[in-house]
Amino acid sequence: MTNTNFKACFVGLGYIGLPTATIAAREGIQVLGVDINSKVVDTINRGEIHIIEPGLGDLVKQVVEKGQLKAATQPEVSDVYLVVVPTPFKGDHEPDISFVESATRAVLPLLKKDDLYIIESTSPVGTTEKMAELIFEERPELKGQLHIAYCPERVLPGNVIHELVHNDRVIGGIDDISTQKAMEFYRTFVKGELHATNARTAEMCKLTENSSRDVQIAFANELSLICDKADINVWELIQLANKHPRVNILQPGAGVGGHCIAVDPWFIVSDFPAESNLIGQARKINNYKAFWVSEKIHNTMLEFQLKHGREPRVALMGIAFKPDIDDLRESPAKYITQKVMQGTNNNSIMVVEPNVKEHNVFKLTDYKEAYETADIVAFLVAHKEFKALEYREDAKILDFCGVFRK
């Protein structure tokens, strides 16, 4: 696969699938993007996009107009199939690989000799082998004739177009030839280094990366709780501690959210409960931080009411899961907003999210209006718009994410 004269079918056109399909199409690969959501398919076929990602809109328009990228609700015969569907958790934090399984079942009848099947969805260890079993159970004649691999995605939303091309990739096949074929495929559009391994290690690598971040953020969040009690400014403390040449503490926040860091560690905890004490505890600390923030806001509201004899106007600044994006999945800020609104007069609470036009549950208020008119301002996400605001001495500012840290 040294040239791009082949057809690739991307199943799942979300935050990861669509940009990857688009980059592959830009390199000259004939790409079919498949999604079960017909609205997504129609939007893409019009040359438009349904997610916010800088630079993606123009690229999609170009490749759709050129005929390199087409979207559909059903897969078609191709040479390479990529599974990029969600892998959430269900019940008591157990990984739900049912989307991966149904995407695999959808392409199963189309597979032929020498095809390459790759899972990109973040998956529990052993998923690629499981899907290989499923494929060969249904299509035993393809045993030894298909190439099957796992390649996790580690891009940063907001910088996806650059990182998709320039980040290193870890690629693990179910056998050496699968690894080799998958490396050749990624080489057609990735400029970063490609690292070969086996499927299980590649799966665990993705889970490890996110668990590592989660544990480190949990340390910062735990420090923020201690500092609150000890009357120490946690931002100053971390800045000073980081002057040590071998210390690098991350920043605390309102919790940890998103589809990756708040989810993936559970995939390890669920499969290896006895061995994953630290990883599991970090998840609990980061979840607790969001609860603690909501309690802190509640208590500040009660104090205000006692002092002034009226309900405070409260601005909850941000509901996205991290700065400068519109993604609300597993967002601690959204959870905090829901908690704060429970049992209070909703008219006195202004919910702000400059990256989202409207929300089906929360009535959104312009961020400047909310900031300027609130008695209590709780910063839940450090969006760039918020960082540009002037500090208000006449309001109670609860800065949970270091918007005003020096």
Ligand SMILES: NC(=O)c1ccc[n+]([C@@H]2O[C@H](COP(=O)([O-])OP(=O)(O)OC[C@H]3O[C@@H](n4cnc5c(N)ncnc54)[C@H](O)[C@@H]3O)[C@@H](O)[C@H]2O)c1
């Ligand atoms: N978003 C990120 O920053 C990120 C980063 C690294 C890894 N990942 C992983 O990548 C995978 C995809 O994440 P995402 O953020 O792109 O998800 P997403 O929810 O944005 O998109 C997934 C898309 O798949 C579609 N879909 C679901 N089931 C389908 C099926 N059976 N057939 C066809 N389409 C189907 C959905 O309609 C949706 O459009 C997940 O496993 C996630 O953990 C995400």
